[in-house]
Amino acid sequence: MPNNQFKKGELYSFITGKASTAIARRLQKNFKQAGLDITIEQWSVLYHLWKEEGQSQQQLCDATFRDKPSITRLVDNLEKLKLVKRVPSKEDRRINLIYLTKEAVQLQEKSMEVANQTLNEALNGVTNGQIEIAKEVLHTVYDNLK
Amino acid sequence: MPNNQFKKGELYSFITGKASTAIARRLQKNFKQAGLDITIEQWSVLYHLWKEEGQSQQQLCDATFRDKPSITRLVDNLEKLKLVKRVPSKEDRRINLIYLTKEAVQLQEKSMEVANQTLNEALNGVTNGQIEIAKEVLHTVYDNLK
DNA sequence: GGCATATAGTTGTTTATGCAACTACATAAA
DNA sequence: TTTATGTAGTTGCATAAACAACTATATGCC
Numbered sequence A, B: 001m002p003n004n005q006f007k008k009g010e011l012y013s014f015i016t017g018k019a020s021t022a023i024a025r026r027l028q029k030n031f032k033q034a035g036l037d038i039t040i041e042q043w044s045v046l047y048h049l050w051k052e053e054g055q056s057q058q059q060l061c062d063a064t065f066r067d068k069p070s071i072t073r074l075v076d077n078l079e080k081l082k083l084v085k086r087v088p089s090k091e092d093r094r095i096n097l098i099y100l101t102k103e104a105v106q107l108q109e110k111s112m113e114v115a116n117q118t119l120n121e122a123l124n125g126v127t128n129g130q131i132e133i134a135k136e137v138l139h140t141v142y143d144n145l146k
Numbered sequence C: 001g002g003c004a005t006a007t008a009g010t011t012g013t014t015t016a017t018g019c020a021a022c023t024a025c026a027t028a029a030a
Numbered sequence D: 001t002t003t004a005t006g007t008a009g010t011t012g013c014a015t016a017a018a019c020a021a022c023t024a025t026a027t028g029c030c
Helices: A002-015 A018-033 A040-051 A057-064 A068-080 A102-122 A128-145 B002-015 B018-033 B040-051 B057-064 B068-080 B102-122 B128-145
Strands: A084-088 A096-100 B084-088 B096-100
Touching (some): A018 A040, A018 A102, A018 B128, A040 A068, A057 A068, A068 A084, A096 A102, A102 B128, A128 B018, A128 B102, A128 B128, B018 B040, B018 B102, B040 B068, B040 B084, B040 B096, B040 B102, B057 B096, B096 B102
Antiparallel strands (some): A084 A096, B084 B096
């Protein structure tokens, strides 16, 4: 699209991802303020486990768009914090299934509340229509690069 | 905005920043393929120095939305690669002014070409109108969190 | 069965980030 | 002039990312 050319200059800050990291940083701060001692990366893993427990590390890779070493280490740290447990699969001994501890289950309500508040803060003044279009753009970009 | 509520679930992957890091990762790969041995973070610093040389580290912090330690270390690494030089300011001895080496000047053309190609790839099928709105959303989010 | 190949997960290395604590210099007020 | 306060930059520490190389298990084909 050559007629996108003139707009690119302003988009380089998007490449370096600074709007999304601004939200991420704020969420991290709000977690801390609420007494929640987890990182947003750890939270993003828990988020998918709250939806469905007992996923394999590979499934968590796909869900969070991370590579395998990243998930290995995030699960390492979540295990150290006693928030998840690796359970070897009985059908396939290569696979670890990841389960939540009681502590992690208790984290869900409060942390989702903080996350929702943070998104409200960030999206204040943005209309639903604008959000829809922004999501479309993100999906298109993601598909283009897959 | 309580009527944004129902849309949030789909936005959490935006918090963890995966659309923009997809572009960043692709740009990194394209740099490598083109024989450019710099990281996108280093490139984002060079990008602002190509626009104006001799900026202080603090100015680079503001331009790239990074904190001071991050810029200290990016400049460290860029100095190791012999792409920039720290020059102490004569007016204010606290300040380092950052200048480009000949090698860094020569990097500009090729790396901007690769960056433009990458953005074309990523934004293929996205209309100018959609881009405008996405940028508005990013700016609003950024202002909300400042 | 035995071998090639694919898949799940781990480890090592380099680079980057966020935060807190620190040094050095500058400026303004007492 | 001294003292307080602010600003520029650095260092240490923990966490995370990308990439490559590795181990262990599973599967498909001869």
